[in-house]
Amino acid sequence: MDDTRVAASYVRLLFEHMAALGRADALGTPPAPTEPFVALRRWQSLLERARELDPGPRATFALRLARGIAPRHFGIVGFAALACGTLAEALQRLERHHRAVYDVNLAQVRPCAEGLCIEWGVERGRPGALVDETAIAALLQLTREFTGRPVRALAVDFVNPRPADVRPYEDFFGGTVRFGRPCTRVVLAARDLELPLRGADxxxxxxxxxxxxxxxxxxxxxxxxxxxxxxxxxxxxxxxxxxxxxxxxxxxxxxxxxxxxxxxxxxxxxxxxxxxxxxxxxxxxxxxxxxxxxxxxxxxxxxxxxxxxxxxxxxxxxxxxxxxxxx
The missing domain is CATH 1.10.10.60 (Homeodomain-like)
Known part of the structure; x- marks a missing residue:
């Protein structure tokens, strides 16, 4: 996974989280304005370091971090998605440009019986539970930011091993959460896809x-x-x-x-x-x-x-x- 990367704007979420804890300098220098991407290995290291410094429960660090996500962390892709008419249109925009934010494994968005399925394979490797959980929790939180509604996932699958307690995950995502699955997957209800977006940005x-x-x-x-x-x-x-x-x-x-x-x-x-x-x-x-x-x-x-x-x-x-x- 040496050539994989995430957007610098996305990484700034972590620095903002640490600043809110009074540890603004704990992770070193944030990405420069001229630095569009951060290597995945650096992102993994930053997440692990921040989890060690965060005073909250270690197991749910990614879920707490994701609550701070905003369209600006997805750069112009986030603002462009927020300007769409419905959540379905915004998710299509995110799929088309997802590599500009999260260039790890390819995303596929397709209709399913329940509504919409967003799926990531493991073709380019497995970045680990901390990276995966942060990304999926941030995506769902972003749908809530877009719509101003408490969107719930019908189901969430992770490829990583099951943690000791899955209840915090079910509370956050709002639906069934499974681990040790062949791919990472989020299923959203058809009724939520028609939700209008706030469009504030x-x-x-x-x-x-x-x-x-x-x-x-x-x-x-x-x-x-x-x-x-x-x-x-x-x-x-x-x-x-x-x-x-x-x-x-x-x-x-x-x-x-x-x-x-x-x-x-x-x-x-x-x-x-x-x-x-x-x-x-x-x-x-x-x-x-x-x-x-x-x-x-x-x-x-x-x-x-x-x-x-x-x-x-x-x-x-x-x-x-x-x-x-x-x-």
Missing amino acids: AALLALLDDQAERLLREVAAVSEPVGVWRQALVGLIRSGRTQLADLAQALQMSPRSLQRRLAQQGHSFQTLLGQTRQQLAEAWLRDASVELAEVALLLGYSEQSAFTRAFRQWTGQAPLQWRREHG
Whole structure:
């Protein structure tokens, strides 16, 4: 599991927990703002050290830690999910971008008889009970933060051995909790999937969209249709909808009609998409508060490496190098 990692924003949850206990410096220096990820081995070590220092029961440390989770700990993925209409849509968003937060084992979200099943295998290894329990407890707590409701899991499975007392787990998750299973699994009820989200942090995404639209208005003058198309692309790009059909649907046109009109303006869809992404990327890279991994997500890339390759093609530089020269 040497190449596995978790988001630095997620790791900050642990430092905030220790600070609340009056032990802010006990774990050393937190991840730097320019550090998008933390190696899994470091995360494991930090969790173990924090559990030793926490005065509460050792067995339920992960459950106590998870109660402090908030959308900001999932970075832009958390804010984007919170801006969705329902819990089901938010979970789909988290599945699509989960590697930007928790790049350990792949997540699969699928319908099941009871509602929705979220499942992780062990293909890339077993990170251990402390890592697994923190991740699953944080996920369920996040659904409660999203909805403002006490969402209960119908069932939770862990691959790790059964602890001496499972009652604290059943109390936290609200359903049956089993251990020593082939995979890690959470089952949510169908009725909970339709719960509306609070959307309190959607203001951040609106701010980002405003910033993007201002940028597009400031670029070299373009014909009115092209300007409209670029603005329509902003929200689509952020949500990962980057196909010609997506833009055509947003503009209430057929894909063939949009292709024809693009050609009349001397553009292709891929050229328009690339130019828009590049302009947005450069704007966000100038803002040091937006991490590189978040820039990639804002541009609709599921992995930072894909964004890096595209940015090199646009500018001849890696994003970090460009930021250092132009930030």
